[in-house]
Amino acid sequence: MIEQVAVSGLLMGLIYALVAVGLSLTWGVLDIINFAHGEYLMLSMYTAFWLYTLFNMDPYVSLPLAALLIFVIGYLNYKIVIKKVIDAPGLTALLATFGLSLLFRNLAQFFWTPNIRFISNTIVTDKKIELGSVVLGMPQLVAAIGSIIMVFVIYHFITKTKIGKAIQATAQDKSTARLMGINTEKIYALTLAIAGAAAGIAGSFMSTFYPVYPESGMMYGLLGFVIVALGGFGNIMGALYGGIIIGLAEAFGAYFLGTQFKYAVVFLIYLVVIQFKPRGLFGW
Amino acid sequence: MVQPMLQVDGVTMKFGSLVANNRVTFHVNKGEIVGLIGPNGAGKTTLFNCISGFYTPTEGRVVFRGTDITGMKPHLICKLGLTRTFQIVKPLKEMTVKENIMTGAFLHVNTRREAEESADEILEMTHLHDKRDQLAGSLTIADKKRLEVARALATRPDMLMLDEPMAGLNQTEVKEVMELCVSLKENGLTLMIVEHIMEGIMPIADRVVVLNAGEKIAEDVPEVVVNDENVIKAYLGERYHAQSKKS
Amino acid sequence: MVIIRDILRDQKKGIAALLVLIGLLPFIIQDNNFRHVMIMFVLFAALGQAWNIITGYAGQTSFGHAAFFGIGAYASTVLLWKFDVSPWIGMLVGGIIASLVACVVSYPCFKLSGHYFAIATLAIGEIMLQLFVSWEYVEGATGIMLPIKEKGLLNMQFHPANKLPYFYIIYLLFVLIVSIAYIIERSKMGFYLKAIRENPDAAMAIGIDTTKYKLYAMAVSAFLTAIVGSFYAQYVMYIDPFMVFALRISMQIVLLTVLGGLGNIFGPIIGSAILIFLSQYTRIILGGTGKGVDLILFGLLVVVMACYQPNGIVGLFRKFVTKRRREVGVHGTADVAG
Ligand SMILES: Nc1ncnc2c1ncn2[C@@H]1O[C@H](COP(=O)(O)OP(=O)(O)OP(=O)(O)O)[C@@H](O)[C@H]1O
């Protein structure tokens, strides 16, 4: 039973990690908490849902489309809104991203009703793998594997490619990056777009086993903040470890204390860790 | 012997393997102006941070008027009568000049009126009176430097530590700061001043302490210090270094 | 606009005038619907005002004020329901508990900087929610229906069709909170809190015990938030954790205050007026379809404001006032010269 809990927690944690990576980049590079990140997830899930319902496209097939769509939304978010608030004092940037999140969530509710929907018949639905006493749901397994691959792809992109290094340099010191000839404007837009794409991919995976409704991204957005803060903002591997820690904490919390406590455990772990590591476990 | 105002005793500050201050020992007597000079990166600001409680020295002791203040919280050190300013000015941007000074004045008074009276006096003294209603964030760098001193003065310290109060000021402004320092001294204040502008610090300092690469290399009256071989070398070395960097 | 200009110029008179106006409106307009809207408006303005003390003045962003709101709501409700204690006493008890909780949980968090503190408060709010959802003594997720008591001021219960007494109770609490905020803003504490917000290092260097003052601000803010929570429970007569501990509440407080103008007495009043009237009247006009049109509009407004008027609506008026002043000033000197 314990193995089952650990494995489920781990799978969920890997998906959380992919959600958190985008947030972490946004936080690290633009120094803003993007409250709309959870809504990117939600929009991606709806994309998968509608492509499935209207054109019978499997979420795995529509995944690139969803990723691209949210990539564009992230990019536009920067160009239209974030750009104007990035250097504003105080809570302005936060106000903007929170406004966006309200807007997306309620637009979704307006157009698609608050009803909870499921994608009922994908190629993985109801499939399972049994490893001894441990049962792995196929949708979760695929999502987790896909997520960890994506996390490493993004990690590789950030640490090895030229653009990635420019992103890193911008995160560390904006003005020096500018002196080095980096177009920070472009980097910001790209960062938000990549964050969107990551959320888009995570959302597509999740749509195979998680209900789709206007608020379906909210809890993930919140957990994302905790994971990012736990891992140290701007740190991709930190987000991965943070995601795994939170996934496991949630699973074990639910197992030992009851499901109603699972999020309390997660938040409590954050509060405790932050006492010893005020800038997260793996700050940049 | 009379007890010194400030006694710095073997203070060492390490950042990892970097030794920013290495067993620095000196003292400041009541009513003196002591200059603290040294090339860039010598560890002057770090020493200020160690004395004012922003850093806890790795080793050594700081004693202020007989009280061991090593590692004490900055606000408590200020309450004891030792106030510092910052090299990189820290104005309370969204507050007016007068409000900035009043905030300092509240250390010893509790009512708004008393704080205002106190602030008015200091506004006059520091030539900021005309700008009292401007937001501190909108001041020129010279005025921000003035405000930095004014706000510290408002806490009515017995000893004031100024970190480069003259940097970025023109000649007239430097003169004004010098006059202010001298008049503060005449009023019984003790001052320790970090300064790169020699014309600003040498004429007013009673004694000068020279730091280089974290170590104290000289301590004497200005006339002696400027002719000290080690000091000249330290400064020349810096200049030489700067030139070689350029080419 | 002239009135607004004068209000901003002479804060005290302006606040007094605004308070009188707010106090008279529901008395003059005898529409119950309108009175309900006014109650919600004043309630959220009061919450914004309380939150402003820790975030607007002291600069410590709290995303967890629903925790204190909920504690207030539950404290008075449980005392009334289980022990037959007057909600007025319950309100006081709730305020004190909220203050204590606020100090205990925020003290270790004050060393965190920026976003880390904000996320920590968010976590605290969510933990509170989860705790109350699973706390059987207070009926967990089921929530509590407040017992019907003898009507009157003592039990803070009145005929549901008559909203006026409810309005005046929350109105008085609101006036109390505004007064406290006003006094703090102009006192030593206000100066110290703003200094901490503007630059903690500078604050320490001039002798401010930053931790102590942040704690004071948090305690006062939590207390005031909790007493509004107690009133809310009395007004709606039923509470469950999802109503009073929701992140939605915390964020509404944040949004309306920032929208109106952070660190300013008028901010939360203006912000709440926009938020509440917008949501209540779009709902009435478009029918209670739950389509969230009000929130779409509000979201849009928030985004536009953030982009073009980062200092909130108060900032907009300010700009106008300074511009006018400058015009008047120029005019004045021209006169002298002429
Ligand atoms: N917080 C810190 N962490 C690591 N190194 C530091 C820190 N503060 C200062 N240093 C290092 O300590 C050395 C001394 O710096 P300090 O700022 O005290 O010099 P300074 O004499 O004030 O120079 P300047 O005249 O340029 O102001 C420098 O090498 C600096 O890089």
Ligand SMILES: [Mg+2]
């Ligand atoms: Mg220095």
